[in-house]
Amino acid sequence: MSTAPLEHDSLVAPVTLADIAREAGTSPSTASRALSGRGYVSEAARDRLLAVADRLGYVPNASARTLKHRRSRVVGVVLSDLDNQFYARLAAGIEQVLREANYQMMVLGDNSEPAEEVEGARTFLAMRAPGVIMTPVGSGATELLRSQGTAVVEVDRRLASVPCDAVLIDNERGAREATMHLAGLGHTRIALLGVETDWTSDAGRLQGYRTGLRNARLPLDENLVVRIPPHAPDIEPRIEALIDDHAPTAIFAANNLLAEHVWQVLRRRGLRIPHDISLVGFDDVPWMAMVDPPITVVEQPTLELGRRAARLLLRRLGGPALAPAVEILQPRLVVRGSTGPASL
């Protein structure tokens, strides 16, 4: 292994258009035309320029370009939790279509904090990103972005007070189906474990739960509705309290993280699923199909959610004055082994 000192970096200056122009004996503007493919350049000059550029390893300076064009090719993405596979898949979907359209994706996490979200928005404003896709946690970021003329697409939930595009899941329906599935198995004490936010996603899931109960002619017991704030340090104790104090026979966990916590609590307590208690999750993630029994879940078309968001953004970049579009995707109940007849 070599331990020789590296060449002194600061001496190596990146090659510029002017360099390759000089080398090829043309003016910088001709070089620009040749390399960007726009404008007239003689066959001969082009070939020469291209060859030199290649030989010197020319890489166009994106900043100079952005400065000139007044917007970059970077689309910003702000997500709530980069560690959560749901958001990771969302990003993957977005990236797929952005890449095809020749845009770079830059992902930032905001830890579900409005302040960090605004921070992210400022970053993308600074980079002169033409648009930003986000899972909003507050309305400030969107407002800031929109006020400066940056396109915004909200994914997974809708929060903006200003008009903007969005692509969502029919949360109400997903939650309703999950609840009715449990009711159909004879459960009467079905708990809802949700997030304490003002997000439309959580509101929709709560609403769907209520409607599901009503459809099943079941009373709503507020004690069985537990809503946990995003950064609560005591998620599992709260779940334990729910079980101890109100003896649900089934729990509907409204996102994959909560489902995981419920699962951990049940396992730790030695409660058998679904014999002692049934569990339904929201957001299908790999572990849910691997554990025993596998988890019944409301599956979302997560990758597609991301793709649609990106397409909506591209559409908007093409037509800034279009009316805002809101797309709703359908979730699907996947029944696996974690739900069974009520045990009383």
Place this chain on the structure above:
Amino acid sequence: MSTAPLEHDSLVAPVTLADIAREAGTSPSTASRALSGRGYVSEAARDRLLAVADRLGYVPNASARTLKHRRSRVVGVVLSDLDNQFYARLAAGIEQVLREANYQMMVLGDNSEPAEEVEGARTFLAMRAPGVIMTPVGSGATELLRSQGTAVVEVDRRLASVPCDAVLIDNERGAREATMHLAGLGHTRIALLGVETDWTSDAGRLQGYRTGLRNARLPLDENLVVRIPPHAPDIEPRIEALIDDHAPTAIFAANNLLAEHVWQVLRRRGLRIPHDISLVGFDDVPWMAMVDPPITVVEQPTLELGRRAARLLLRRLGGPALAPAVEILQPRLVVRGSTGPASL
């Protein structure tokens, strides 16, 4: 939900330093000094400038800055597989320390393809990133970057033909311990499932497996060594063939993805772990502790790996002429339920 057309975006021009200077009655350079905090500015002028900037929602143009400074605040990160939680955690670790140092992280995936990796390198060259951290899949990207004076840190494996910093895991030791653990349980037919690459990580794991066998006075049966190329479409069939044709009593899967495939095959075949066959993985990821039985694994300090890489990069940015540093982190064998006495 409003359906009114958005305001016509193109009319909104971002506010510039010149704007706020004019508004405050100073020259642009004074405004620059006030807002960047560098250079002398009178108390009065500064306050006035700051107030105006705030009122107008001024956001500095990053491209202009980068153009001027000749380098941006964006550190590039190129990873093999963004869907793999190992790489996701690596990114999280990197981000932590970069953020503290006031750098932006931009992550790109290369699907383990050298060509895409080079593509990523060009992207960061174009953005004038001061440095790039990557899990290398070829040597081209690093060479390109280094040749243009961009700092490079390799993580998880070492591949560069030019000197550069790196932070690695002691793969040899991890694999050796895993192998000896199995041998200690009485296994004599221990299979190694690895990746067919020229990466140091895979070479180290293979080496550790060999040494482990030797230490345990076990013969090396080449039939029990299966190496699968990165994008092989038939991973599980190959695992099945290994089991059918060579009847290993234990399998050491050299990364989390391979471990998952082995687990799926064993489950599908109804083979009981560890009764019928033992399994050890490499890279601890959440599902491994959730399945039944939980998987014995060689755990890596993944987050720390990322942090160290970022620190190494920051160090390098501060001293371009320093001798290259290579840090080695230690993995740890975590014995869980998937390994037991040989069944014969």
Place this chain on the structure above:
DNA sequence: CTGTTAGCGCGTTCAG
């Protein structure tokens, strides 16, 4: 302490 000048690298006029 402040303003003027100049230039980072590129692309887009506009003459030739």
Place this chain on the structure above:
DNA sequence: CTGAACGCGCTAACAG
């Protein structure tokens, strides 16, 4: 078809 000139927004050097 080509080159000269200019400006995108910001900051460093230099006078004042």
